[in-house]
Amino acid sequence: MSDDGWDTAVAVLRVAAQLVDGIQEGLERRGFDDIRPAHGFAFVRISAGDATTADVAVHLGITKQAAGQLVDHLVTRGYVERRPDPRDARARLLVLTARGWACTAAAEEAAAETAERWKRRLGPSTYRHLATALGALVEPGRLRPTW
């Protein structure tokens, strides 16, 4: 195994693809067929609380106009509500609706299913090492690459 990094790089991409596709498939299976991965990343920020559209834009690494459209979509489909921000009359606070929380939970379940597959394949010990190593590599940065 002459690892110059390329094999590992390809493996990272394939594993990430497995995860994204797994979550997507799991969401569809649970009835959420109008949600894309980018929406999920937006949920992460919105569920953290105190989120404006501009915050979502930064979190996703896109322009605030694009984030506005994305949030529009989520509002239209009933996942998110816009509320006035008591501390800033320009801003609108974004909060998840019940459907939004249900979708978040479904995404976490689907992610857990994929992780469970990995654990079964690797064994608990190796899986834990993998999880730890990956955790150590996480840096503040984009969650979503420019694909």
Next chain:
Amino acid sequence: MSDDGWDTAVAVLRVAAQLVDGIQEGLERRGFDDIRPAHGFAFVRISAGDATTADVAVHLGITKQAAGQLVDHLVTRGYVERRPDPRDARARLLVLTARGWACTAAAEEAAAETAERWKRRLGPSTYRHLATALGALVEPGRLRPTW
């Protein structure tokens, strides 16, 4: 550390984002500023030999029309040449030009740089475990998720 899989899932995505952005940045630094990740995935298939546009389409999980446009782009920019297929008068064999090979090499270098960062951060032993575990998870499937 109560890992229900979600933290690990997020870590996988962040690490993959690091890699994709790292390759992209490394390519730009080396003068290849008209190449997107999808082009790199096409290079993988084309450099494997005996590639038609339809093969590239399957490999990327897109329609052959889209693959045709993508290949057009690469031909226009001088990365790829179309040659007649001696075994099929309809098909055109795709081959990398010198510039195409140079770009492939640059991408591998950039990926290796990112992997090197990981190795420095984790230490050689943990890194090797990570690489092995990831390698064990690779399945035949999409290299590129529906993002």
Next chain:
DNA sequence: CTCTACTAGACAAGCACCTTGTCCATATAG
């Protein structure tokens, strides 16, 4: 309080990339 600089977010136009639908030339099975 006022002036200035900044920020949230909406509106508009445009571009990149992908899709579906259609067509032709060639290949291949019967």
Next chain:
DNA sequence: CTATATGGACAAGGTGCTTGTCTAGTAGAG
């Protein structure tokens, strides 16, 4: 020879992002 399948081109359309511009509201300096 006929019927079906495939490689690839052409055309039209859609989605998601971009840049550019605007208004309304915030916030710091004086």
